[in-house]
Amino acid sequence: MEKLGYIYCSKQFIGRRSNTTFSATPPGKEAFRETHQYLRGVFEKSKNTNNFLSFYFLPQSTF
Numbered sequence: 001m002e003k004l005g006y007i008y009c010s011k012q013f014i015g016r017r018s019n020t021t022f023s024a025t026p027p028g029k030e031a032f033r034e035t036h037q038y039l040r041g042v043f044e045k046s047k048n049t050n051n052f053l054s055f056y057f058l059p060q061s062t063f
Contacts, residue, residue, distance in 0.1 A: 001028070005025055005027050005028070006024065006025060006027060006028030006031055006032075007022050007023065007024055007025060007028050008022070008023050008024075008025055009021075009022055010022075010023075
C-alpha cells in the first residue's frame, strides 16, 4: 500500500526499541472511502436477493 501512495510509513527508534507508525495519505483515504462505499452497495444488494451466494465484483479495468 505504501508503494501505491495510500499510506505513509515512519520508522524510528525510541530508546532501544523500534517504533513504526503508519498513516493514511489523502489518496489512501479516498480509496478507502470508495472501497467502503462499494462494499456497502454489495451488502445492500445481497440483502435484497434470495440467492445468498450472489457475488459482485469490480470490473478488472477499475483496478
